[in-house]
Amino acid sequence: MAEEVKLLGVWGSPYSRRVETALKLKNVEYEFVEEDLQSKSALLLKSNPVHQKIPVLLHNGKPLAESQVILEYIDETWKEGFPILPKDPYERAQARFWARFIDEKCLPATYKVLWGCEELEKAVEEACELLKILENELKDKKFFAGETVGLVDIVANFIGYWLRAIQEVVGVELLTKEKLPKLYNWSDEFCSVFQESLPPKDKLVAYIRDRLQSTNTTTTSS
Amino acid sequence: MAEEVKLLGVWGSPYSRRVETALKLKNVEYEFVEEDLQSKSALLLKSNPVHQKIPVLLHNGKPLAESQVILEYIDETWKEGFPILPKDPYERAQARFWARFIDEKCLPATYKVLWGCEELEKAVEEACELLKILENELKDKKFFAGETVGLVDIVANFIGYWLRAIQEVVGVELLTKEKLPKLYNWSDEFCSVFQESLPPKDKLVAYIRDRLQSTNTTTTSS
Incomplete structure (x- = not known):
């Protein structure tokens, strides 16, 4: 049976890029459908009625939501x-633990710094502490999974690519060679491996500038 | 090799009870070690340095943290x-989706109602809406997994057992036969199946009364 694999996503979203990365690693052909989050498609709303969010993977018409759930499904x-x-149950559990740590701890703390908060200095310190825990987990490995990439590397894509681009625009320092040398080196490795499945930097930076500007001209933060 | 399975938990915690339920379903013998959260053991701090939380499962000395991660490891x-x-990848993804929905959406909204918040009426409404989504997922199944229990039922244990006991003490109505008839019936089934691995109701109610009293006599809420 011919496989029909369709991904509803947004070009600049690290969450839909996670799914694209996994599909590319698996050599699965797919159709990417760009969603307009200001005017979500009927297909998105029908496919993910609970969260109404991207990414949604449609495999032979059957919808899947939540990027980490989709990554396990693809695997x-x-x-x-x-x-x-990995194959070993204990190693699998470790990978899942760190993937959750990134989504539940690192990313919220990082977003808080990047998208504005009241006590910036404290927020930077908190985010750095969490990223330091992640750095320690890298130890002397090339990737979180070892010599090649795996679940944690894919889930950490925001830290590997988006973070350095955004912190430059925003003017804060989170992931620097001085503060987090191992994580910084990992992000270089990450970008070189995944270059093809990452959004173009210029387009991303322009998008972030726009977003920051619109945030600064409204009273509500995102 | 003789297996050494040790669980660091708290008798009244739905999170360590999840792990106990899974171990019992698998007929795995284990030693339960009650932790004092006011004075955490050196073993807990060493085994889960990132979150310093229960439950921690030690399997032949190797530590695992995060209840959902532990459940997958046990399986x-x-x-x-x-x-x-389940065996089928799509069904597995669905189970993981709903297990995440419970932890990320239903439980925070439910805790907000139970442990005090400013706009109670609004909080009750929000929690009920989320529980309604969960109820709709039950459809006419006996359990979330079908005729027998599975990941989602285990993860939903707070809703199946704790919620009805606590709402009675607190004096709010979330899970009632009138509001959520299917989820209410499910919770009856849940309690009858898992009776042996749930904390005694009297002890739980006394604990909640104590907790509420201490919350009411301090200015900070938990």
């Missing part, structure tokens, strides 16, 4: 391709 | 026992 469905999770 | 390690996740 279990296209088993023969590149392994996203 | 993958004791494969031959009762299946906690």
Whole structure:
């Protein structure tokens, strides 16, 4: 049976890029459908009625939501391709633990710094502490998964690519060579491996500038 | 090799009870070690340095944290026992989706109502809306997983058991036969199946009364 794989996403979203990265690693052909988050498509609303968010993966018409759930699905469905999770149950659990840590701790703290908050200095310190924990987990490995990438690297894509671009525009320092040398080196490795599945830097920076400007001209923050 | 399975938990915690439920379903013998959260053991701090939280499962000395991560580990390690996740990748993804929905949406909204908040009426409405989504997912199934229990039922244990006991003490109505008939019936089924691995109701109610009293006599809420 011919596979029909369709991804509803947004070009600049690290969450839909996670799914694209996994599909590319598995050599799965897919159709990318760009969503307009200001005017979500009927297909998105029908496919993810609970959260109404991207990414949504449609596999032979069956919808899947939540990027980490989708990554595990891709790994279990296209088993023969590149392994996203390790085989050993304990190592799998470790990968899931760190992937959750990134989504539940690192990203909210990082977003708080980047998208504006009242006590910036304190927020920077908190985010750096969390990123330091992640850095320690890298140890002397090239990637979180070892010599090749895996679940944690894919989930950490915002830290690997977006963060350095955004902190430059915003004018804060989170991920620097001085503060977090291992994580910084990892982000270089990450970008060189995933270059093809990352959004163009110029376009991303322009988008962030626009977003910052519109945030600064409204009273509500996102 | 003789297995050494040790669980660091708290008798009244739905999170460590999730792990106990899974171990019992798999017929895995384990030692339960009660933690004092006011004075955490050196073993807990060493085993879960990132979150310093229960539950922690020690399997032959190797530590695992985060209840949902532990549940998947148990399912993958004791494969031959009762299946906690279904076999089919799409069904597995659905189970993971709903388990995340419970932890990320339903429980925070429910805790907000139960442990005090400023706009109670609004909070009750929000929590009920989320529980309604969960109720709709039950459809006419006996359990979330179908005829027998699975990941979502285990993760929903707070809703199945704790919620009805606590709402009575607190004096709010979230899970009632009138508002959420299917979820209410499910919670009856849940309690009858898991009776042995749930904390005694009297002890739980006394604990909640104590907790409420101490919350009311301090200025900070938990």
